[in-house]
Amino acid sequence: MALDVKVFESIVPSRFLSFTIPRPDLRLRLLRVAVLDSPFPLRGPSQVAALFVPLNRESDWIFSTEAGHLQLLLSFPGISRLVLVGRNPTADDPDSSPVTCYDESQGIQFLEKLRSMLKPLLEALSLKTDGAGGLENGFADVPICEYVDNVISRRVLTTSVGEFVGEMLVEDVELEMEHTSSEFDENHGSNRDFRRRLRFKRMPNLVQTEIRLIPALVSSSSVEIGENVSLKPDCGVLVQHYFVAMVASLSLIANCIETQIRNGLRPKALCLGIGGGALLSFLRSQLGFQVCGVEMDKEVLRIAKQYFGLDDNEITIHVGDAFDYVDELAGVRKQSSDGKEKSCLIESGSFDVVLVDLDSSDAWNGITAPPVEFLERHTVFAARSILAESGILVVNVVPSIRLVYDDLIQQCREIFSELYEIDVGNGENFILVAKVSPVLSSADDSRNAFSDKLKNLISGKYLDSIRKI
Known part of the structure; x- marks a missing residue:
């Protein structure tokens, strides 16, 4: 049945349609066209934009699912409708091979062909104008x-299905690095890098966990991803920038942590959300924290241990709902009635830092991370109650709508003494840091070994970008 292009003359929030058309250059091959209208009201006039799917990426969840389409749309501010055009992924599936290589020059040629051939289609999928602007036929430019x-x-290593997170995959990728000298690459002599990634289908445009891989036997400059290459995880380096920013927040309590260490106590961290476990492994191995992690999905934990080097002999793991676990800890502490009982509870449940790295199960609500449940006042209050007096709450926030982020800031402002923010600089992640108390310890900052270690491990740009809000 023919598609009536008149249905595209106006925006219908959250409407998603996909269809195939013959390729103008190869009639026996098909193009897949997908159209998504933004679920959120935007200021100003509606704007349509198109995106041509890179060659050999058509089967990637980012480009082949409605959830991926939504995250792509939200990554382009001010766009009311996004049109994706690419080869039909069922025709010549690149994932039929365990190793997929991308020929950039061939992809550019393919996209240039599409640009010239599909102008009438994009005009048909545009918005009707009043004639004051846009094209002569009354449709706006795309x-x-x-x-x-x-x-x-x-190279896809494995796919799996978790009870709560749904379908996920583990893949090894080879990256062309723009810089060969940085906090991640200063000891890496090549402009190529190998990474292992964990991705969830429900949030296909987000990499849940990424770790560096070290070729076990040969130099990374002389190998390619394939069946005969042995690669091992490097858990001593953080390669995801928002993880680095989360760790940078510890500088706000560096004096307090140093005082604990001098008194023979290890600092304690609670991580809500484990994923592949990169953040937990780093806190334990590089900074000496006692680490407790909470993960709802047992299959995610299996993947983390098998493919990402998570050692559950060194890290305490609780399987269950993160917010229920925090409520449970907070509830127990409220029952404490004498100094002895409270001391015991502090030993088991009071943390120097609580790090929240949980994604939403549904990005249509205006926030990709954390889940909307975390926006509730009682949840934020419960998180504060399990922190030490010098502790901090650190939240990875990926807002689709600024208003949702502002609501979280307001909730934290009512409960915590001070708030700080780190803009990760990728246009997506913000790290919100909430401090229980402004009180600092008496440790001499000039002799702060923990602070020195922090500066050596992570980029100074994140330490310098911490700002009070």
């Missing part, structure tokens, strides 16, 4: 957005 990443090749 700008072409560009999707750029530095993936050279990828």
Whole structure:
């Protein structure tokens, strides 16, 4: 049945349609076209944009699912409708091979062909105007957005289904690095890098966990991802920038942590959300924390241990709902009635830092991370109650709508003494840091070994970008 293009003359919030059309250059091949209207009201006039799917990426969840389409749309501010056009992924599936390489020059040629051939289609999928602007036929111009990443090749190691997170995959990727000298690459002599990634289908445009891989036998500059290459995880380096920013927040309590260490006590961290476990492993191995992690999905934990080097002999793992666990800890502490009982509870349940790295199960609510449940006042209050007096709450926030982020800031402002923010700089992640008390310890900052270690491990740009809000 023919599609009536008149249905595209106006925005219908959250409407998603996909269909195939013959390729103008190869009639026996098909193009997949997907159209998504933004679920959120935008200020100003509606704007339509198109994105051509990179060659050999058509089967990637980012480009082949409605959830991926939504996250792509939200990554382009001010866009009311996003049109994706690419080869039909069922025709020549690149994932039929365990190793997929991307030929950039061939992809550019393919996209240039699409630009010239599909102008009438994009006009038909545009919005009707009043004649004051746009094209002579009354339809607005459609700008072409560009999707750029530095993936050279990828190899899917495994796919799995978790009881709560749904379908996920583990993949090894080879990246073309823009810089060979940075906090991540200063000891890496090549502009190529190998990473292992964990991704969830429900949030396909987000990498849940990414770790560096070290070739076990040969130099990374002379290998390619494939069946005969042995790669091992490097848990001593953080490669995801928002993880680095989360760790940078510890500088706000560096004096307090140093005082504990001098008194023979190890600092304690509670991580809500484990994923592949990169953050937990780093806190334990590089900074000497006692680490407790909470993860709802047992299959995610299996993946973390098998593929990402998570050692549950060194890290305490609780399987269950993160917010229920925090409520349970907070409830127990409220029952404490004497100094002895409270001391025991502090030993088991009071943390120097609580780090929240949980994604929403549904990005249509205006926030990708944390879940909307965390926006509730009692949840934020419970998190505060299990922190030490010098402790901090650190939250990874990926807001689709600024208003949702502002609501979280307001909740924390009513409960905590001080708030800080780190803009990760990727246009997506913000790290919100809430401090229980402004009181500092008496440790001499000039002799703060923990602070020195922190500065050596992470980029100074994140330490310098912490700002009070």
